[in-house]
C-alpha cells in the first residue's frame with residue numbers, strides 16, 4: 518500500500534499555499550507569488566511581489582489595486598510553475614473570477630474562490646472542473662438558501678422603479694460596487710428612465726466597459742437634472758446609506774440587492790423599503806451541484822457556513838474538511854451564526870404559512 522501523496526494546497530498563516538509550486542492563492546498577507554481568483558478585497562490584497570490572474574480580470578484587478586506586477590492567463594490556458602500546471606476556469610462570480618486548477622504528480626486540485634452557478638450577463642458562466650480535491654466556499658451553505666430566478670428579481674426592480682418614477686421619487690438600489698452593481702445595471706430595463714451611479718460604481722463600470730461588458734448609459738449625480746433626479750434609478754454602495762450624497766435625491770424609495778435579503782431579519786437590519794434577493798454566490802443547491810460536478814472525492818471548505826457543509830458532505834460519504842481563512846463576505850447583513858440563519862428562515866416560513874392560512878380564511882368567508 519502506498520502512502521497518500523502530500524497535499525497540493527495547505528493553509529499557512531499568510532494564506533492558502535501550494536508547496537511544490539511555492540506560490541499562494543488569494544493570500545491575506547504579502548507574499549512573493551500570488552495567484553488571484555478574483556478582485557474582491559478579501560481575495561485580492563496589495564503588497565505581493567508578483568500576481569497572476571485570469572486575463573478577463575485584468576482591468577478590474579488594476580482598477581482595484583493600481584499598478585502591480587501583474588501577469589494574466591486566458592481561461593483554459595496552462596502555465597507550469599516549478600512543475601505545477603496552473604490554469605484558470607470561469608467561476609461565474611464577478612468579471613474575471615476564476616477557479617484555479619493545479620495539477621502535479623498526477624493529482625488535480627481546484628481552488629474555486631467565490632463562485633455562483635446561476636446566470637450573470639456581466640461575466641463568463643461557471644465551468645465545472647473535474648478534480649481530486651475541490652476547495653469551496655460556503656457563504657450560503659445552508660439548505661434554507663435557494664435563489665429565485667434572476668429575471669423575476671430584475672422584473673421586480675423594474676416594476677418598483679417604474680412606480681416610483683411615476684410618483685416622482687428616485688429608486689435607490691444599494692449594491693456592492695464591484696460585481697453586484699454591474700449585474701443590476703445589465704439586468705434592469707434601462708428604457709424606464711435615467712440611471713445615476715455613485716463614483717465607486719462608476720469606476721468599476723469603466724473597467725467593465727473596457728473589458729467588453731455591455732452596460733447601459735449611466736451618469737454622475739452632478740450631471741443629472743432635477744427632473745432626472747426625481748425619476749432615476751440610483752445604484753450606490755451600501756456604505757452610502759443615510760449619507761449626504763443619498764439625501765441629494767430628495768424623496769426616494771430604497772432597496773438592497775443581496776442574497777441575505779431572502780431573510781426578513783436581514784431586510785430589517787438593513788432598514789430598507791425593499792429587499793432584492795440577488796447573490797453572486799451559489800445557493801445551497803448550487804454549492805452541491807458544483808461539488809458533484811467536480812467529481813472530487815475530497816472537499817475542503819474555506820469560508821461561510823463551514824461546519825454545516827462539512828458535516829453534510831461527510832454524511833454523503835465524501836472526505837470533507839475545512840481551511841481556516843480570512844476570506845469574508847462581500848454581502849453583509851448576514852445572521853451571526855448558522856443557527857440564527859436557520860431560526861430566521863424558520864420564522865419566515867411560519868409567517869408565510871400564516872399568510873396562507875389567513876388567505877384561506879378570507880376565501881372561506883367569501884363562500885359563506
Ligand SMILES: [Zn+2]
Nearest residue numbers: 557610631847
Ligand atoms: Zn468575491
Ligand SMILES: [Zn+2]
Nearest residue numbers: 559631844845
Ligand atoms: Zn470572498
